[in-house]
Amino acid sequence: MIKNDSYWWYITLSADDGQEEVLFSIADISGSIGTELQELPSGGVKLRAYYRSSEDLHYWKAKLLDAMKEWSNIKIDDFGKIENQPWNVASEEAFPPLPVGKSMVVLAPWHKGTEPEGLIPLYINPGSAFGTGYHESTQIVLELMEDFVKPGMTTADIGTGSGILTICAIKLGADKSYARDIDPAVIEEVNKNFELNGLDPTKIDIATGDLLVGFRHKVDLLTANILLEPLTTMVGQVPKVIGREGMAIFSGMLLTERDIFVEALEKAKMVIVKEHTKGDWWGVAAKAAS
Numbered sequence: 669m670i671k672n673d674s675y676w677w678y679i680t681l682s683a684d685d686g687q688e689e690v691l692f693s694i695a696d697i698s699g700s701i702g703t704e705l706q707e708l709p710s711g712g713v714k715l716r717a718y719y720r721s722s723e724d725l726h727y728w729k730a731k732l733l734d735a736m737k738e739w740s741n742i743k744i745d746d747f748g749k750i751e752n753q754p755w756n757v758a759s760e761e762a763f764p765p766l767p768v769g770k771s772m773v774v775l776a777p778w779h780k781g782t783e784p785e786g787l788i789p790l791y792i793n794p795g796s797a798f799g800t801g802y803h804e805s806t807q808i809v810l811e812l813m814e815d816f817v818k819p820g821m822t823t824a825d826i827g828t829g830s831g832i833l834t835i836c837a838i839k840l841g842a843d844k845s846y847a848r849d850i851d852p853a854v855i856e857e858v859n860k861n862f863e864l865n866g867l868d869p870t871k872i873d874i875a876t877g878d879l880l881v882g883f884r885h886k887v888d889l890l891t892a893n894i895l896l897e898p899l900t901t902m903v904g905q906v907p908k909v910i911g912r913e914g915m916a917i918f919s920g921m922l923l924t925e926r927d928i929f930v931e932a933l934e935k936a937k938m939v940i941v942k943e944h945t946k947g948d949w950w951g952v953a954a955k956a957a958s
């Protein structure tokens with residue numbers, strides 16, 4: 669489909685007071701390129717989420733409905749088309765530099781040159797795809813990667829989105845990284861983010877792929893920041909990719925979904941090495957059982 673940014677789609681969600689962060693998370697996971705929050709005088713909140721017109725409205729509604737299925741009280745109020753506006757200018761203040769973990773900072777491209785001294789910069793265009801670094805599930809993986817990425821490693825990121833986890837792996841010393849995403853439309857944006865970060869393209873193998881279907885490589889570390897359902901679908905194949913000594917980091921799950929995924933790990937004969945939570949979100953580093 670030819671990309672056309674002369675207009676955007678919008679979808680408006682309504683929820684109860686106090687659910688603002690949930691709304692922002694749902695919008696981020698579903699691929700929104702920006703949001704506007706409105707608090708209602710009568711109580712409750714509304715969030716208008718904007719989406720690229722490179723896909724039809726039905727596509728974005730389906731992604732949104734999947735992301736919001738855990739919250740029965742959150743509803744779609746309306747949807748439609750809006751003519752393009754200078755969004756990047758309007759959104760600059762919404763994406764300040766964000767320190768993550770002990771050693772990294774996530775920056776939008778307009779902040780390049782203002783990096784805090786001593787931190788590894790991860791440059792991401794916030795409108796590119798899921799995984800800007802501003803979402804808690806992405807931060808969970810980045811912080812776990814600080815503990816487990818070692819120089820010279822080979823890594824894989826499944827469901828790469830914006831490419832931020834591949835960028836992190838290379839900047840932490842990985843020699844080779846495989847990036848896969850089911851959506852071919854993200855490849856161009858991911859490559860732009862790799863170029864923005866000055867990465868050596870010979871170290872990265874990026875391609876479309878449905879989870880680990882057809883993935884024939886062995887890696888030291890695998891990351892996947894997606895949703896519970898695809899994670900449980902994929903986890904049984906992970907041990908053969910990482911081997912006995914490798915590690916996998918999974919995120920994109922709510923803390924309330926922990927027990928379901930722990931059971932899936934046990935069925936896949938994997939053991940938990942470290943768990944991490946931020947807000948309502950949960951992630952885990954695991955390896956193959958001895």
